[in-house]
Amino acid sequence: DVKVTQSSRYLVKRTGEKVFLECVQDMDHENMFWYRQDPGLGLRLIYFSYDVKMKEKGDIPEGYSVSREKKERFSLILESASTNQTSMYLCASSSIRTRNQPQHFGDGTRLSIL
Amino acid sequence: GQQLNQSPQSMFIQEGEDVSMNCTSSSIFNTWLWYKQDPGEGPVLLIALYKAGELTSNGRLTAQFGITRKDSFLNISASIPSDVGIYFCAGSTSGTYKYIFGTGTRLKVLA
Numbered sequence: 001d002v003k004v005t006q007s008s009r010y011l012v013k014r015t016g017e018k019v020f021l022e023c024v025q026d027m028d029h030e031n032m033f034w035y036r037q038d039p040g041l042g043l044r045l046i047y048f049s050y051d052v053k054m055k056e057k058g059d060i061p062e063g064y065s066v067s068r069e070k071k072e073r074f075s076l077i078l079e080s081a082s083t084n085q086t087s088m089y090l091c092a093s094s095s096i097r098t099r100n101q102p103q104h105f106g107d108g109t110r111l112s113i114l
Numbered sequence: 115g116q117q118l119n120q121s122p123q124s125m126f127i128q129e130g131e132d133v134s135m136n137c138t139s140s141s142i143f144n145t146w147l148w149y150k151q152d153p154g155e156g157p158v159l160l161i162a163l164y165k166a167g168e169l170t171s172n173g174r175l176t177a178q179f180g181i182t183r184k185d186s187f188l189n190i191s192a193s194i195p196s197d198v199g200i201y202f203c204a205g206s207t208s209g210t211y212k213y214i215f216g217t218g219t220r221l222k223v224l225a
């Protein structure tokens with residue numbers, strides 16, 4: 001089974017802090033994703049990476065950056081956290097070797113910015 | 115970004131009843147996925163559909179890829195309390211990495 005692990009289930013930070021969310025997958029997947037999930041808005045793609053050191057902006061990249069130094073790890077960075085970034089953050093991965101590349105998700109990090 | 119229209123938004127049903135939900139899009143998709151998300155957890159992939167008209171089952175769950183390629187349906191037979199959660203559809207137009215997600219159907223089962 002695919003295992004996507006997010007480092008924290010719950011996180012509380014203060015406005016202006018630099019926040020790191022970490023995600024690791026153990027299936028040698030090429031693609032990794034960061035989404036945020038808000039009530040009524042569904043899942044919105046923040047950033048996507050298709051290879052080490054490669055990244056593409058998703059639908060809502062403002063206020064975020066990402067890092068992919070190793071294939072198995074994809075980090076989401078909030079450069080200067082703001083209260084409107086309070087949300088559930090979901091990491092996902094997929095393989096180009098699997099038909100139509102279905103995505104597999106971690107358990108999420110519920111981030112609160114005070 | 116584009117979102118899928120998922121219906122109903124929420125539903126209460128009695129244990130033992132069958133459940134139906136659907137997802138519609140203005141775009142033609144070549145892949146439909148269905149996920150379930152338990153409270154406080156991440157979405158778990160239930161069923162993947164790859165061609166129009168396809169009908170695929172996973173236990174008591176059955177999903178169909180609509181013939182128009184703009185919709186998909188999920189049915190749960192003989193619901194049980196652990197079916198509680200949010201069910202998401204996701205569609206891809208290109209069969210590559212990018213999926214568009216529905217806003218979810220929240221299911222509550224009354225024992």
